[in-house]
Amino acid sequence: MATEMGDWDGSEKSLGNPVLDAETQRNSIDRRVRRKVDLNLIPLIAVLYLCSFLDRGNIGNARVAGMATDLHLTGSRYQLAAAVFFIPYSLLEIPCNVVMKLIRPSIWIPGIMLTWGIVMFSMAWVKSYHGLVAARVFLGIAEAGLPPGVAFLITLWYRRVDQARPISLYFSSATLSGAFGGLLAFAIEKMDGLGNLRGWAWIFLLEGLLTVVCSLIAFWRLPDYPETAKFLTPGEREHLVEALRRDNAGQPSHFEKKFVWETLCDYKSWLQTLIYIGLVMPLYSFSLFLPTIINALGYSASEAQLMTIPPYAAGCVCTILAGWGSDRMRLRGPFIMACALLAIVGYSMLYATSPTKLPGVGYAGAILAACGVFPTVPLMLAWGAGNAGSSLKRAVIIGLQSCIGNLGGICSSFIYRTQDTPRFHLGHAIVLSFLCMAFVVAACTTILYSRLNRAKHELCLLEKIDKERKEEFSHLGVDSPLFRYAL
Numbered sequence: 001m002a003t004e005m006g007d008w009d010g011s012e013k014s015l016g017n018p019v020l021d022a023e024t025q026r027n028s029i030d031r032r033v034r035r036k037v038d039l040n041l042i043p044l045i046a047v048l049y050l051c052s053f054l055d056r057g058n059i060g061n062a063r064v065a066g067m068a069t070d071l072h073l074t075g076s077r078y079q080l081a082a083a084v085f086f087i088p089y090s091l092l093e094i095p096c097n098v099v100m101k102l103i104r105p106s107i108w109i110p111g112i113m114l115t116w117g118i119v120m121f122s123m124a125w126v127k128s129y130h131g132l133v134a135a136r137v138f139l140g141i142a143e144a145g146l147p148p149g150v151a152f153l154i155t156l157w158y159r160r161v162d163q164a165r166p167i168s169l170y171f172s173s174a175t176l177s178g179a180f181g182g183l184l185a186f187a188i189e190k191m192d193g194l195g196n197l198r199g200w201a202w203i204f205l206l207e208g209l210l211t212v213v214c215s216l217i218a219f220w221r222l223p224d225y226p227e228t229a230k231f232l233t234p235g236e237r238e239h240l241v242e243a244l245r246r247d248n249a250g251q252p253s254h255f256e257k258k259f260v261w262e263t264l265c266d267y268k269s270w271l272q273t274l275i276y277i278g279l280v281m282p283l284y285s286f287s288l289f290l291p292t293i294i295n296a297l298g299y300s301a302s303e304a305q306l307m308t309i310p311p312y313a314a315g316c317v318c319t320i321l322a323g324w325g326s327d328r329m330r331l332r333g334p335f336i337m338a339c340a341l342l343a344i345v346g347y348s349m350l351y352a353t354s355p356t357k358l359p360g361v362g363y364a365g366a367i368l369a370a371c372g373v374f375p376t377v378p379l380m381l382a383w384g385a386g387n388a389g390s391s392l393k394r395a396v397i398i399g400l401q402s403c404i405g406n407l408g409g410i411c412s413s414f415i416y417r418t419q420d421t422p423r424f425h426l427g428h429a430i431v432l433s434f435l436c437m438a439f440v441v442a443a444c445t446t447i448l449y450s451r452l453n454r455a456k457h458e459l460c461l462l463e464k465i466d467k468e469r470k471e472e473f474s475h476l477g478v479d480s481p482l483f484r485y486a487l
Contacts, residue, residue, distance in 0.1 A: 030243075033236050037157055040231045042166055044221055045150050046173040048113060051211040052146050053177035054184075055120045055139065056085060057287045058207055061185035062200035064291045064301045070198060071129050079414045081132045082288055086409035089140035093406065094399035096145030097152055098260070101395055105153050106222040109146065113215035116142030121208030124201040148402040151381045152395045157226060159247040160486065161330055164382040168323020171378035175319055175370065178287060178312035181207075186305040263388065263396040271445045272384045275336070276401040278438025279376040281408030282343060282431045286373055289416040289427070293350070293366065296422035297359040307363070315370035322375035323382075332383035332486050333446030336376050340439040343372025344432060351428040376438070386486040387449070387478065408434070449485035456481045 059067075063078055073081065100108050116139055123135045154166050185203055192199035223229050226240045263269050290311065295304040318339075326335045349365030384401050388394040416427035459465070459481045465473075473480035 029236075029239055033232065033240050034162075036231055036236070037229075037240070038166065038169075040223060040229075041153075041157060042169050044218060045153070046170040047214055048109065048146065048218060049150065049170050050173040050177045050180070051113065051117070051207075051214050052143055053174040053287070054181050054207050055116060055211055056143060057177065058181055058185065058203055059136070060288050060291050061181055061305060062203050064295060064304060065185060065189050065200040065203065066192075066198060067132075067200040070200070071126070071132055073129060073132075076414065076417070077129050079417075081129065081136055083410045083413035084133055085136045085140040085143075086284075086406055086413070087140065088137060089144045089409070090403050090406040092141065092144035093148045093403040094396065097148045097395040097399035100145065100149050100152060104224045105149070106219065106224050109149055109153075109222060110215045110218035112142055112145045112149075113218060114212060117208050117211030117215055119208070120204055120211055123208070124197060124205035126201075126204075148395075148398045151385065151398045151402075155385045155394045155398075157244075159243065160386040162327055163386060164326040164332065164379055165323045167378040167382050168319050168326075168375065171323075171374070171381075172316045172319040175312045175316035175374045178290065179309040179316070182291070182305045182308035182312070186302060189302070189305070260396050263393045264400065268387070268445075268448075269384075269397055269400060271441060271448070272380070272387070272397070273401050273404045275438050275441045275445065276377075276380050276384070276405035277408045278434045278436075278441065279336070279340065279373070279380055280405040281412050281434045282347075282369075282373050283377055284406075284409040285412035285415060285427065285431055286369060288412060290366065292416060293424065294363070296424070297355040297362050298422075299359075311367045311370040314367050315374035318371040319375045319378065323378055326379055326382070330486070332379055332386070333442050333449075334487075336379050336383070336442045337439050337446075339372045339375045339379070340435050340442065341372070343369050343376070344435050344439070346370070346372055347428050347432050347435065351425060351432065355422045372435075383486055393478075446487055449487050453484050453487075456484065 059078075059082055063073070067073065068078060071077075096112075119135060119138045119142055123132070123139075126132050126135055150170065151167060154163055154170075158166055184207070188202045188206060189199040191197075191202045194202070197205070223231070226232075226237065226244060229237055229240070232240065290308050291304045294307050295301060299307060322335055322339060326332055329335075346365045346368030349368065350362050353361040353365070355362045381398060381401065384397045385394045388397040411430070415430045416424050420426050463481070465481050467482060470480075470482055473482060476483075478485070
């Protein structure tokens with residue numbers, strides 16, 4: 001993708017080796033700074049994301065472990081309990097990201113994490129369907145700020161061309177949460193009756209405690225901004241800040257309400273949000289119902305918990321590879337389309353095969369679906385953020401995508417109905433339609449951005465506009481003739 005992004009070529013004062021030529025020296029500094037940022041930011045964010053997906057998705061494991069019987073989740077009660085989480089979760093995401101512009105990330109993110117950990121811990125003592133619904137609402141309120149918040153945090157530390165890899169790295173922990181959650185649920189189930197708690201209650205209790213502990217560590221370890229990074233030397237900080245300044249040159253960095261409204265009124269923001277809806281709905285339905293789908297293939301409840309591990313593990317590997325390839329080739333749309341196509345193949349196998357006659361084919365389809373669905377979401381977050389312009393607009397577009405897109409989580413909670421067991425034709429068909437929509441809109445958006453970039457290039461040639469005039473057009477944001485959209 002053609003962009004106006006600068007290199008990591010800030011000051012090398014006190015860092016350079018005079019024996020090396022200038023280019024080798026810059027590359028050496030670049031690798032060292034990027035490695036330090038990766039090691040101090042990505043593992044911690046990955047653990048936070050792991051806890052987030054464990055806590056929102058463990059209701060599926062708890063259902064298979066006996067919660068449905070104990071809480072009398074008959075009819076559509078389970079679907080309703082799963083769905084209510086997404087209402088506050090979606091509605092609060094834009095406000096949460098705007099708040100994060102005003103509050104330090106090291107306070108905001110661990111704070112909301114501590115809150116939802118306490119909620120999750122408390123769910124071990126839920127005694128009724130209504131109590132479960134209330135707890136899921138509070139969980140949605142508490143978790144709302146994390147996914148858009150950490151995605152926005154990445155945009156503060158990485159250049160646009162480098163954002164897909166770190167987002168994919170931490171998002172891969174969401175797939176690991178499925179594998180880890182299944183294994184953990186299988187083990188915790190054996191604690192059934194201990195302390196007068198059922199096995200499913202222990203799932204909530206122990207995973208909630210894990211979240212609380214991780215939040216306390218995050219208060220101490222999560223870095224805020226490149227300008228205040230303690231793990232970098234003064235020279236390295238200067239190098240990183242300068243590189244990011246070059247990357248954001250010509251883009252406004254101050255807070256103005258008009259930037260929020262410009263983003264919300266831009267048709268391109270809604271195109272990206274439509275793609276995100278088409279991708280995140282299949283992801284949530286997969287996470288919520290994979291144990292149920294595998295259980296319907298003829299496997300026992302305990303076997304279903306364990307057999308969720310391979311699809312999630314395969315999805316984790318594909319997520320990392322897709323993020324690395326996307327950054328390396330500087331492309332977003334084509335990778336999203338390729339992954340969506342792979343997911344379409346997987347769900348088509350699930351739709352077309354009988355789980356009782358060919359359970360292996362259905363299980364292979366689930367693995368392919370995971371390999372396609374999970375990589376698309378971090379790629380889409382990087383695509384939307386990279387094409388937003390200023391930091392405030394990035395916060396708004398990430399929040400908008402998450403807010404509207406996660407409403408698909410409500411839909412995903414109802415499409416796999418008990419009466420459709422074991423084929424789940426309705427659920428698979430709806431997921432396929434969303435994936436096809438995402439594929440088509442992503443293709444159209446890629447073509448649109450390509451044409452806009454070509455028009456800007458021709459305008460620059462005609463008017464003799466070069467990078468020396470960036471500040472002159474900074475008030476135009478993404479409409480600047482020097483801004484190039486990521487394809």
